[in-house]
Amino acid sequence: MNNRLSQLFKQKTKNVLSIFFTAGFPSVNDTGVIARALEKAGADLIEIGIPFSDPIADGPVIQQSSKQALDQGMNLKLLLEQVKQLRSEVTLPVVLMGYINPILQYGIGNFCRDARAAGVDGVILPDLPLRDYNEHATLFHANDLSVIMLVTPATSDERIRLIDQASSGFLYAVSASSTTGARAGFTAEQEDYFRRLAGLGLRNPVLVGFGISNAATFQSACRYGAGAIVGSAFVSMLRNSTNLESDIITFVKAIRSVS
């Protein structure tokens, strides 16, 4: 196993910072620019969203970025080429996140083969049911791609264990029953859920996502799991950025700052 994700979690089990952004946003060719800046800024893991016309699990910020990326001609084939290119400079693990339809059209087998060749380490496919994943599991494994699945506060312990068994790389703990988007802080109920996850003795490290937007939410998420994922807050920042590299470095520093 040469998977950069497994390497990462072997070396680091606390305060892992994963950053999500939409491929081809703000401009089509920014994917590589952003990935390089994230590596320089000290992020641990990069999640790149494959834009889709009908992103039902996403809030307005990511919806809008997806639409803009598509309008600018972004597609999966181009994204895989961009990942291949950025691999000459970027050593961080790269995870692709996207809805299943563009991948079905590309062909799951073709996608796994090309993703591996490009240097992708894992995939998050929120609308791929467990049943269908199990059908294709050998394809993902044969191409050394981790498959990261989601759990939510409403997922039963029994189902969390089932999902943990099928997942590899890490487990994506959605912080609330909600679509993606930044929030100010966590409620006591959410903290209970993080504690519940920590107490289950899962085989995968847990990263918390949805609603992580600043140092405070990052730190509270990190208290219970291996780290957290920042998405909408980062994409909002990108939209308004005039200098991607320096703004990304400032953003990551701010998330990492200890209050």
Next chain:
Amino acid sequence: MRRFQPNEEGYYGLFGGAYIPEMLFPNVEELRLRYQAIVGDAEFQREFETLLRHYVGRPTPLYQATRLSEVHRATIYLKREDLCHTGAHKVNNTIGQILLAKRLGKSKIIAETGAGQHGVATATVCALMGLECTIYMGQLDMERQRPNVERMKILGATVVPATSGNMTLKDATNEAMRHWINHPTDTHYIIGSVVGPHPYPDMVARFQSVISQEIRAQLTEQQGNPFPDYVVACVGGGSNAAGAFYHFLDEPHVHLIGAEAAGHGVESGESAATTALGRPGVLHGSKTLLMQTPDGQVIEPYSISAGLDYPGIGPLHAHLFESGRGQFLNATDEEAMKAGIELARLEGIIPAIETAHALAVLHQLEFSPDDVVVVNLSGRGDKDLETYIRWGRY
């Protein structure tokens, strides 16, 4: 009745299933585990049938359309769903789902709507049951269908404009699903067609199946034989067609004809003829035939009729198409408008423009003089007066 029923995971052949993010799993799983027991319960059935009879006005007539029959040289019956309360078959489903929602202990209802018929039917049953109602409707559709927006408001519903994407039905559905993700415990989502994750396609088909149940009984009474040679219905998502086909699915001698909207023409780039233009894909929680780009982005469909303006079809219909059990034809805007006006002149019935597509494809079928054809007259044309007026050629 097995071949055309979904399996336990909601697959009709290759199509169906539940392609949903984990955030929706508890809601959809609750429905999957409980809907059969709830719907099969005698008390539920009694309440459902009572409301259909005394509130909706069922059974709807099966009317032998003599002058239309002369034109097509076959015996044509019209199943008068246009006479249902609220003006279309949509209410059969909303009555069923609101009773289900109550039994699931839900206090709030959401729905998506395109032309507004399903929104009105949902707002109606919410008023009837005293449940809070929020309808998502594409902002563009709200402008195109103002009277229905006001009808929903009069009935006490909140109408929320969907401002994402192209601001039509597909986007309203996205917004409703997002709302459901964000309000998972107290809310039931009344999907208006035989689309969405399992068990919706089956649930909606069952609530609509009263249409074909009545057709069988009425044909027996009127001609001594429950089977027509053809059943013809328009297909957007396909709920009225699913209801009209349901009790004939396992009767291979009954031809099942779906009429899709060709818009300005199948090859014009402005069409909603999914079986002609679609490939298997996943949208709104199920695998089905879908109009999409080679890259898997969903194509915005076009039809003069807002109710057929959907880029997919229900998985049952995708299966009927692929297996050859159903035949899918299509009619352009022009053919549909002409057929709508033809019915008005021949029978004194102004049909919904969706329904007019089913009437239009009669001209593409070759009937024998002794053929019996049932056309599901899914809705009335009141809501489409503006479009008829703009069309002008009558």
